[in-house]
Amino acid sequence: MKKYIFFFYLITAVLLFTACSASRDPFWSVLRKAEDTPDRFEPAEGIVLDGSSCKSPMVDTRDGTELVMVLAQKGKGIYKATKLKYGLQKGEALMLNCASGEVLGIVKTRG
Template sequence: MTRVIITLFAGVILTIGCASRTILASDAWAQEAENVPEHFMVGKHNGFEMIEPTADDGCKSPMIDPRDSTKINLFRSFDGRGDYEVPKGKYGVEKGHILRLDCNTGKVVGIFKK
């Protein structure tokens, strides 16, 4: 009986140890984005109304390019950085890649693989 309990306990520990949380690739791996705004604005869900991003308010979706109202949508976030899916052909982002923003400022960090 003791052997069974020890085996089950070891299995639980291994399972917990294999669990992971999302950690984004380092900003040092960024590819440079093209033709981006100075910063993106936070979009309201009722159209194209925009407000400035605020520090420590988390990553919002959608974010909007204030120059032409292009909306980008949050794919994932971690530690004040947000990875956003963008319309095809925008900002130099190719298929299978995302645009990373600093969520506190709306400024572009760069392009990363999904």
């Protein structure tokens, strides 16, 4: 009986550890602030921010640079820029608040 209790606690601990580490996905962790961004990115012509979903592409109205959505989750979107700017380096993208288009920071991409 003690053997079964031990295995129950062992399996429970492994499941908890796995669940906690999955929720700390580094893809969603901001590495640093972005540089020289607009106050907010705007959706492309004909697209409207509705507060319920992420839109793509998003546009820097100052110069027309487009951001293309790679992934969205919980009101945040990961966007790759068509030009390496805003302090981005290879393998990085911008995280935006999907409801407002505001920049949350620079994140690492998965590939």
